[in-house]
Amino acid sequence: MFIHLIADYGINDPAFGEVIQKLVGLEKDITVYPTSVPSFSTLATGFWTAQYALVNPMQNMIIYTNTAPRKDKKESREKNEGEKLMYTKLHNGVQVIGVNAGYCFSFIKPHIYEFRSVNVANKGSQFRSRDFYPEAVASLARGNQSFIGEAVDVSIIPDVPPNRIGWIDGYGNLKTTTRRSSIALEIGQPMLVTLNGIKRTAYFTDGTFSVHEGQLAFAPGSSGADDPFMELFLRGLSAWVEFDRPDIESEFTIEPVNE
Numbered sequence: 001m002f003i004h005l006i007a008d009y010g011i012n013d014p015a016f017g018e019v020i021q022k023l024v025g026l027e028k029d030i031t032v033y034p035t036s037v038p039s040f041s042t043l044a045t046g047f048w049t050a051q052y053a054l055v056n057p058m059q060n061m062i063i064y065t066n067t068a069p070r071k072d073k074k075e076s077r078e079k080n081e082g083e084k085l086m087y088t089k090l091h092n093g094v095q096v097i098g099v100n101a102g103y104c105f106s107f108i109k110p111h112i113y114e115f116r117s118v119n120v121a122n123k124g125s126q127f128r129s130r131d132f133y134p135e136a137v138a139s140l141a142r143g144n145q146s147f148i149g150e151a152v153d154v155s156i157i158p159d160v161p162p163n164r165i166g167w168i169d170g171y172g173n174l175k176t177t178t179r180r181s182s183i184a185l186e187i188g189q190p191m192l193v194t195l196n197g198i199k200r201t202a203y204f205t206d207g208t209f210s211v212h213e214g215q216l217a218f219a220p221g222s223s224g225a226d227d228p229f230m231e232l233f234l235r236g237l238s239a240w241v242e243f244d245r246p247d248i249e250s251e252f253t254i255e256p257v258n259e
Contacts, residue, residue, distance in 0.1 A: 042102025050107030065098030172238025
């Protein structure tokens with residue numbers, strides 16, 4: 001069994017080590033791969049949940065996510081209670097178990113076959129993903145669904161917001177939440193991109209290298225499966241730096257330019 005662990009603990013945070021240790025202690029025949037997303041970023045969590053689940057999915061794979069900003073209630077929390085743990089099975093057979101916060105399930109919403117609550121404590125520990133949740137994850141890895149509870153309507157999951165920064169890769173390319181199918185522009189057409197208070201001219205292309213070095217492209221990227229997400233790509237440089245280092249989840253606008 002292969003488990004993708006997606007959480008906002010921080011890169012190289014020992015919290016990953018603690019959770020992985022607990023999981024392997026409960027079920028030794030598993031491999032756990034950690035992915036760190038920015039603090040409280042349910043958008044990035046949802047982005048990578050879908051990418052792992054829908055692009056080259058593996059048999060016997062579980063995605064376990066924990067990004068829990070505890071924003072479902074503004075009042076003080078009793079015993080560190082937070083958003084609840086949920087289980088979903090997708091049409092392709094991939095299982096996802098994670099905290100239902102913000103956009104964590106939004107990117108896989110159209111692919112959900114089964115969406116259920118998980119019968120596990122959601123309060124009583126500041127570190128629920130180590131102390132309470134691994135038992136349910138390890139149980140799933142063994143093929144035991146005794147922790148799975150009642151069905152929940154997927155309508156409670158918000159849709160993916162358009163025109164947001166979903167991820168920033170190591171080259172400074174800005175992966176967005178905008179689908180290729182939503183863009184009605186001609187190849188090579190210029191547009192004005194406004195992001196982080198900065199305006200830049202970009203060119204709509206069908207491939208990121210279809211612009212000259214130093215030009216900004218708005219092109220289908222490597223994420224998003226059959227309907228790729230668009231990327232802002234500054235060939236030879238960093239789009240992230242060009243727009244003064246915007247945060248993941250930042251909104252942007254595009255406006256066609258008529259030459």
